[in-house]
Amino acid sequence: MKAKNLAVLGLQWGDEGKGKIVNFLSDRADAACRYQGGHNAGHTLIVDGKKLVLHLLPSSICHENASSLIGRGVVVSCDALFAEIDEIESYAKGIMDRLKISPACTLIQPYHILLDQLKEKSNSFTTIGTTLRGIGPAYEDKVGRKAIRIVDTLSEPKLDQKLEETLSYYNFLFKEYFGVKELEFSEIKDKNLEYGNKLLPLLSDISNEIFTINQAKKRVLFEGAQGALLDVDQGTYPFVTSSNCSPAGIASGAGCGPLDVGYILGVVKAYVTRVGEGPMPTEIEGNLGEEIAKKGGEVGATTGRPRRCGWFDAVSVKRIIQSNSVAALCLTKIDVLDGFESIKICTDYKQEESKKVFAECMELDDVNPNFIECEGWSEPTAGINDYDLIPENAKKFINKIEEICGIPVDIISTGPDDASTILMNKEI
Ligand code: GDP
Ligand code: IMO
Ligand code: MG
Numbered sequence: 363m364k365a366k367n368l369a370v371l372g373l374q375w376g377d378e379g380k381g382k383i384v385n386f387l388s389d390r391a392d393a394a395c396r397y398q399g400g401h402n403a404g405h406t407l408i409v410d411g412k413k414l415v416l417h418l419l420p421s422s423i424c425h426e427n428a429s430s431l432i433g434r435g436v437v438v439s440c441d442a443l444f445a446e447i448d449e450i451e452s453y454a455k456g457i458m459d460r461l462k463i464s465p466a467c468t469l470i471q472p473y474h475i476l477l478d479q480l481k482e483k484s485n486s487f488t489t490i491g492t493t494l495r496g497i498g499p500a501y502e503d504k505v506g507r508k509a510i511r512i513v514d515t516l517s518e519p520k521l522d523q524k525l526e527e528t529l530s531y532y533n534f535l536f537k538e539y540f541g542v543k544e545l546e547f548s549e550i551k552d553k554n555l556e557y558g559n560k561l562l563p564l565l566s567d568i569s570n571e572i573f574t575i576n577q578a579k580k581r582v583l584f585e586g587a588q589g590a591l592l593d594v595d596q597g598t599y600p601f602v603t604s605s606n607c608s609p610a611g612i613a614s615g616a617g618c619g620p621l622d623v624g625y626i627l628g629v630v631k632a633y634v635t636r637v638g639e640g641p642m643p644t645e646i647e648g649n650l651g652e653e654i655a656k657k658g659g660e661v662g663a664t665t666g667r668p669r670r671c672g673w674f675d676a677v678s679v680k681r682i683i684q685s686n687s688v689a690a691l692c693l694t695k696i697d698v699l700d701g702f703e704s705i706k707i708c709t710d711y712k713q714e715e716s717k718k719v720f721a722e723c724m725e726l727d728d729v730n731p732n733f734i735e736c737e738g739w740s741e742p743t744a745g746i747n748d749y750d751l752i753p754e755n756a757k758k759f760i761n762k763i764e765e766i767c768g769i770p771v772d773i774i775s776t777g778p779d780d781a782s783t784i785l786m787n788k789e790i
């Protein structure tokens with residue numbers, strides 16, 4: 363039986379190929395919903411042979427029969443949102459009729475971006491290697507109960523009061539702590555009022571939209587941004603993003619009940635990549651790492667930074683699976699490993715027994731990975747969309763991942779386009 367709803371999330375450090383898979387699965391749902399993160403995300407899809415990179419819009423946006431929802435857990439930069447709509451409009455006809463945004467979303471303001479940049483530059487703070495988009499400071503304001511939400515931009519007196527309170531705090535910080543110029547109140551206020559007007563026709567009660575879709579026995583596809591190892595609670599803290607990008611974030615960020623999430627598909631690359639700072643136990647140094655990065659085109663879709671590459675880390679993936687009700691895996695980029703003589707999978711961390719109590723802290727800088735080696739395959743998997751044509755050793759590699767992770771691989775991806783996809787479970 364098909365699940366009520368479905369969720370597609372990354373189980374590593376992001377860039378697992380979520381965008382391609384959400385676009386691929388979009389005709390199985392009546393709406394797709396982003397529920398956390400912001401324009402730090404970069405989701406790549408191929409539509410009519412053209413590569414599109416989405417940052418804020420759900421990756422279903424080119425499907426005319428599916429609505430695109432942005433839930434209250436997303437932090438919205440209006441500059442980024444409207445630039446993306448303009449860029450994508452010709453590929454997503456009627457976009458303004460099917461895009462709906464929660465008025466409860468926090469807005470990213472110029473002071474968030476400035477603070478993100480100042481902190482990353484300063485020697486007094488740990489460098490995280492953020493996307494410099496103001497994501498962290500915007501979530502800080504949300505949790506600190508001083509965020510300006512979309513709804514606040516619809517009333518001038520309310521906006522005046524909230525902005526005055528918040529901006530005076532930031533300007534004190536900028537002037538007294540960082541020694542930089544303060545930001546102008548009126549400029550920020552006018553922009554907010556302008557964007558409030560522009561957003562008005564797109565606003566909707568997203569929580570109720572989801573409820574109504576489900577009442578009509580239709581389905582929502584929840585699209586995660588980033589990956590579970592970047593989750594602020596479950597990831598490699600402090601080298602994480604500032605939201606819950608694991609399934610735990612869906613109910614609060616989209617506005618549905620935890621039991622309504624349905625089938626959870628964890629997207630994993632056949633290896634692993636990471637952009638920015640932070641530990642990565644299976645990182646491959648030197649030529650081999652560079653070769654994988656080159657073959658996989660591992661360059662950040664948002665910031666253009668090179669992605670660090672490592673072997674598939676089954677320990678961290680298993681940890682996420684066990685505490686997140688992940689039903690199955692989607693294994694992407696297996697084609698990038700075509701032609702390698704031997705491929706490693708990390709199955710265990712060598713770690714002192716006394717340190718195991720701290721495993722939940724995910725401070726992975728002092729763990730040593732144990733690997734198993736799988737024999738590579740010389741015949742290509744690239745572009746294959748029939749499981750029977752997959753080389754035997756590649757099948758063994760896929761089976762090994764299933765066996766170690768304890769859940770099935772329901773989708774195999776062998777290239778960036780939809781045609782290069784093998785649907786193993788027809789019930790999705
Ligand atoms: P996302 O953030 O999880 O949506 O992933 P990104 O779009 O940031 O990065 C994934 C990259 O890999 C993009 O360039 C995709 O076009 C590409 N991609 C996705 N699946 C596959 C695959 O199976 N094989 C290959 N070679 N590329 C893929
Ligand atoms: P998608 O959705 C990969 C990383 C940044 C940095 C950390 C915190 O395309 O998988 P932030 O700007 O969020 O405060 O930065 O998180 N990061 C991502 N890495 N893919 C992403 O998104 C990412 N979004 C944020 O590089 O290390
Ligand atoms: Mg990405």
